[in-house]
Amino acid sequence: MHMSKLMVKTLREAPAEAELPSHRLLLRAGLMVPLAAGLYCFTPLGWKVHQRLENIIREEMDRYGAQEIHLPALHPLETWEQSGRAATMGPILFHLRDRREREFVLGPTHEEVVSILAGRSIQSYRDLPFTLYQIQTKFRDEPRPRGGLIRLREFYMKDAYSFDPDWETLDHSYRDAFDAYLRIFERAGLPVIAVEADSGAIGGKDSQEFVYLTESGEDEILLCDSCGYAANAEKANIQKPAPVPGEALPLEEVATPGVTTIAGLAEFLGLEERQTAKAVFYLADGEPVFACIRGDLDVNETKLQNALKATTLEVMDEAAVKKHGLIAGSASAVGLTGMRVVADETAVEAPNLVAGANKDDAHLRNVNHGRDWRADITADIALARDGDACAKCGGRLTVRRGIEMAHVFKLGTMYSESMGVHFLDEQGERQPAVMGCYGIGLERMLAAVIEENHDENGITWPAAVAPFDVHIVVINGDQAEVAEALAQLESDCEAAGLRVLVDDRDDSPGTKFKDADLMGMPVRLTVSPRALKGGGVEFKPRREAEARVIPAGEAPGEIRTALAEAR
C-alpha cells in the first residue's frame, strides 16, 4: 500500500476531548473518526488492526473446537421478555419498532438468541457438548460512553456460548475458553490478569474477568501481594478484624449530642470503630431494606444485592429515609419494624456494640444480636478496601484499577430453562443444558493494546496486530536510483509475505518520520540517497532508538527477526 493512496489523515494535535493516550493516538494516527458519543468510524488503517485482532480470536476459538456462527442484531422484544431481561436490563436496551409497530431491541448480547438456536438443534445428550461463538456488533444504550473505544454504544464483541449436559463437563468447556483467552491476550501483546468476578443476581457459579491493569480503567481490582488472590471489588472477600470480646451487658442509652458519624461516635465514646454498628438504608426493588455492618467496615452493594436476590438496589434518598421513619446518623435495627434487616456477620457476632437509638442525639450501648434485634438475612456484605486482609491468606490487599477485557461465566441453566434448551439424558429424562458464556470486547482490546504499546511519539504496535509489518519512508524518491531501489525493496518484501506500507508522499522527511513514529509499524525502512551511499537501506525497529544501514537484500530477513521480537 502506498500512502499517497491510503485514505488516512494524521493529526498533529488531538481533539481536545480526547484524554486517554489510546483515544488520542487512535485519532491522531487516523485509525478512527468520531461520529457521536460512543460511536466511531474505523478508517482502513484502523479496520486492519480490528481485523487482525478478530482473526487472532477466531484462530484460538477454532483451535479448541468452538464453532463460529452469526446471529441477528435485531431481536423481537418478546425474546427478551421470555428470559425476563427486558425488565432487568431495562434502559440499556435500544428499542425500536417496525412499520407494523412490532417492538424490537438491538441486541446488547446474545444469550437469548443463541439459546433459541441451540434449543432447536439439541434433542439428546449425544448432541452435547458444544461451544458456539460469534464476532459481531452489540448495542448498549450506556449512560456514559467514555474514553474513546473504552466504552461504546455500538461495539464488536466476540461472544461464545457453551452447552453441556452437566456441570462437570461445563468445567471443561469453561477451562477451554479460559485457556484460549490466555493465548489470545498473549498473542495480542496484552498483559492481563484473571480476577474473580461477581456473577450477579442472574446466577451462575464461577465467573472471572480478564483485566488489563491501568490507572485509567473503570474496574476496581483487589490484589493480594502474598498469595496472588485477585478479585473484582464487587466480589473480593476479606478477613475481617476480630470483634472486641465480652459477655453481653445490659442495654443502655447514652446521649450523643451532634454525633452522626461512626468516626465521631467512636471518638465521643472513646471506643474503637469495630465496637460500633453502622446502618445504611436502601431500596431493593422498591422495598425498604436496612443494612447493618460493624462500624469499621463498609457495605458492598453488590454482595448486598445478591443476598437480597434483588434486581435493583439503590441508596435511599432523604425523602425515602424520612418516609420510612429512619433517623440517619442514629439508626439501628433495635425496635425496627416494617423492613427487612440484612446484617453482615460481623454485626451479628460482635457483642456489646454501640448502635443508634433511632432518635437524634442518642445511641445505645451494649447492643447484642438475638437479644436486642434480629437480622432477617445474615451474610457477608463487607466491602474490600485497600489494605484489608486477604480472605485466603491474611496478606495485604492492594486496590488497582483496570479495564475489563473479557468475562467468562458459568451460567448454569437459567437461559436453557427460560428459552427452552432441553435434551434427553441417558435415562431418557428431560434436562436443561448447562450453559457458559465467554465474551471479549474487541474495540476495548484494541484500545488497551495501544495503552500498553505507545511512547511519546506514537503507537508501538506489537507485530501481531500492526496494520502493516514495515513502513518504508522514501526520501528523494524522484531520483532514479532511489526509485529503483524502492521498487526492488518493495517487491522483495512483498515476495517475502510482508505487509508493506510505502510513504511515497511528496512531503519533507521530517513529516514522514513523525508520521511513521505516530502510526507505529514495527519496522521502518528508509530509502534515500544517503542510505544508498551508505550501502543499502536504513533499518529501524519502532521500539529501538537507533537506526542502522543494512544491505537492501537483507531487509526481509531482518524484518522477520524484528517482527519476532516485537511482541
Add this chain to the structure above:
RNA sequence: CGGAGCGUGGCGCAGUCUGGUAGCGCACUCGACUGGGGGUCGAGAGGUCCCGCGUUCGAAUCGCGGCGCUCCGACCA
C-alpha cells in the same frame, strides 16, 4: 440522573467580561525553493461563530430555552 467544563473553517485556539463588517497557528490548494525529524517564501480557498426565541439601530459577544461533546460521580450480569 447529579456535579463541572466546553461548543468560533478539518484540528488546536484567541475574540465573549466591556455589542459595531470574524482572527491566529497547523492542515488544505497553486507556484517556487528545500530535502534526514512536522522546512522556507509567495499567492489562495474554506465560516449557519451549536440551534431557536428574545433584547438592541446592530449579537460570536447580552437574556431565556434547547441540543451536542468531554470529564468526575451514580450507573454499567
